[in-house]
Amino acid sequence: MPKETGDYDIVPLTPERAGLFMGLFDGEGFADNPEWAGCYCRCYHFDDSMGEWDESDGATNRPAACALIAEGTMRGWLAVRDGRAIGWLNAARKDSYAAFRGDDIPGKPGESTGMITCFLVAPGVRGQGVARALLERAIAGFREDGLEWVEAKPARNAAGPARNYHGPLKLYVDLNFALVGDFSERQHLVRLAL
Incomplete structure (x- = not known):
């Protein structure tokens, strides 16, 4: 069920909504x-055995993202207004991301933990609560899925909106996430018990 938020809806990414997702990225x-x-929000789904992420371009990432959406591997939430996406949150079980598999990944085990990886909010609607609405819906979705935790890795010192694509620390703190350590030298690790 979509969640109505002001004049837009928050809906899950499904294969039928792939066009909305692509429209936001292409537009x-x-x-x-x-x-x-x-x-195309493929970075955390990228398997390093396929080469170097930095060498992967849009011509490769777009069809790969389409395939991930079609198979249900890429999951998350879209903010939709008037038939077009204005926001996106990549959010799924932690172990569904190739980048978060392995014993050396900080945080809770992937099978019990949801992971917030990336936000994309159209420039014209930033600062209007779209990211918060997406995050609130993702948290509710993780609860519905029976997960125990949700984690995220906001940047320590993001230089502008683009570098805050993991979501600003304040957003998480405002929603009662605890700052529990470091994900990397450039990122905090925050967690919420579900």
Whole structure:
């Protein structure tokens, strides 16, 4: 069921909604940061055995993201207004991401933990609560799935909106996430018990 929030709905990404996702990435989502437009939120699904992420371009990432959506591997939430996506949150079980598998990954085990990886909010609607609405819906979705925890890795010192793509620390603190340590030298680790 979509969650109505003001004049937009928060809906899960499904294969039928892949066009909304692609429309955001191909359109206004990266209007102020076009050099990142080719990521298609594939980074954390990228298996290093396939090469180097930095060598993967939009021509490769777009069809790969379509395949991940079609098979149900790429999961998350879309903010939709007037038939177009204005926001996206990549959020799924931690162990569904290739980048978060292994014993050396900080935080709770992946089978019991949801992971917030990336936000994309169209520049024209930033600062209007879209990211918060997406995060609140993801938390509710993780509870519905019976997970025990949700984690995220906000940047320590994000230089501008583009570098805050994991979500700003304040957003998590405002929703009662605890700062529990470091995910990396550039990222905090925050966690919420579900």
